[in-house]
Amino acid sequence: xxxxxxxxxxSEALPYIQSxxxxxxxxxxxxxxxxxxxxxxxxx
Numbered sequence: 001x002x003x004x005x006x007x008x009x010x011s012e013a014l015p016y017i018q019s020x021x022x023x024x025x026x027x028x029x030x031x032x033x034x035x036x037x038x039x040x041x042x043x044x
Contacts, residue, residue, distance in 0.1 A: 029043065
C-alpha cells in the first residue's frame, strides 16, 4: 500500500472515526488473523 492509498483510506474513514471520538469500541481479533503471522503483524 502506498502513501496515496493510505491518505485516501484515512480521509474516507475520518468521519466515522470522529463520530466515535471519546467512546470505547471493541475490536474482535481472532480466527485466521491469529494463525497467520503476516496478518497478525498487519493488524497490529
